[in-house]
Amino acid sequence: MRFRPYQWFVEPLLALALRRRRLAALGFDGPVPEVAIDWRREADCEAPCPVVKSKVPRLVERYVARRAGRDDPLRLMPMVIDLARYPDAAAFDAALKARSTRTLPKIRKAEREGYVVRPFLVQSHVFDIHAIRTSMPMRSAGPVLDYWLLKPEKIATPATQRHDFGWPACPVHWIIWWGVFLPEPGYRQGEVEVGERLVAFVKMWRMGDIVHYTEIMGHRDHLEKGVMLLLHRAIVQWLIAGELAAAQGARLLLYGALEHGRAGLLTWKKRAGFRPVRMVADAVEADG
Template sequence: MRIYYGVLDPILVRRRKSARLHLWGGTPASMTLDLEAGRASGSGSAQALTRMRRVAQRYDMHALGRGATPMMLDLQACGDAKGLEQQLRGLSSRNMTKIRRAGRMGYRVRPFALANHVHDVHAIKTSMAVRSGGPVLARWLLRPEHIGRQTEELQPWKPPACDTHWTIWWGVFIDTPGHRNGNLETPERLVAYTKLARAGELVHYLDLMGHRDFLADGVMLLMHAHIAQWLLDADTPPARGARAIWYGALEHGGEGLLTWKRRAGFAPMQVRLTG
């Protein structure tokens, strides 16, 4: 990965940046985000901040230059959950239809303890040989133990120790009687997930993936909409004060992923990080 991000990724970014910015009308809007906002002492807060800073180094977080262009959903522009729905409707007439259809099919979105669903995450990661970013090496190389330690007793989900600096696994579930993760019986199956990271005002889809067999049901859009609504509603301390969701770069992925990001409300942004 060091070779990819140090050599190949900069070449890809330079080749794609101008043409893809043109699709959004040229120079993007700008915002300033504080990575230390609301930080309190607590387990994992320093790690969350360090990781966000490290990932951001590969992106243009001050002005458009050689780095990748971050794609952001501006939560302040949405205002509230109704504003988010209006935005999604305006971006695609099918957005809300897909989200409601997925709900009627029985899919549910919630945070989860990774230890309960290690095998499900592995199945999702290895369900496709090729994704929008290219060949998936995990299809052949990844093992469940590389992801985490699968528990044999159901573990409760616990809120993060720090309200503003955390990592929370969110997932989409469907009832599946008799389903198992290793030796643990989990009567619902995880079919899509994201490793959601936060540092101050910025929330990041650090990992976002769905199982091939369930993508057509709209599970990714359903999960995205639920997470954005959770942040906008701000009913719980870990959701309060977030200003933007970041998902990868304008220059990364194929046309399919770029279209999905546009329909989900993401746009290229000039970002200045403080803190």
């Protein structure tokens, strides 16, 4: 219930106050592109699916417009990467380089220092997630309440033995956590020796055509090493390649709104390849 009052009252004020000048900062002086999406993807959905498709999810309510061809000045403007624009990983790298010549060198330096990226189970790295979330009281998106309030047991029940990551049963509706790891022999998570330290993570939620970064965060001691760009690039490469069912057919990678956070967050999104769009879906109008 805490989400809806913010969505109804605060987000419209943010859109009114910030949209015009932030679009100008990104070089937009006219209408932004409009993209039609299908969040249900009934033909591709497989059981057991975690989504009740008779109910419009909050993700769709928040970011997807109800009508095509009509701007809504009170609705947040999504920041996305249109995956269809990039036929392969090299094309995306070229886009990153065009946005900033410093991005790819930072990523390559992180790779040389031994950082690796892969999906993981939350239960296997609870204490590292807690360390990351409580490593800074303020971030580019604003104050971090977890810095003062979060307890490890609120994240998940820590694993008591090693578990292998498993891909979701439904390829178009899922939540997957991806992380950046640094090898560290003998390193433990509670009772379990894991031999690596989680230093950054992103929680991803797929809803049909949309893959959404619902949370992305790195430990303060590793942020200057380029770990967030390394993580982001690896995920985009995975989506573009589409080798696994969970990545196939994804249309847009969404990371919040144009109006979210401070100027530093907007700059990061721009350098990472995100751009503003209007997402529209007939299903929202039918259910609204």
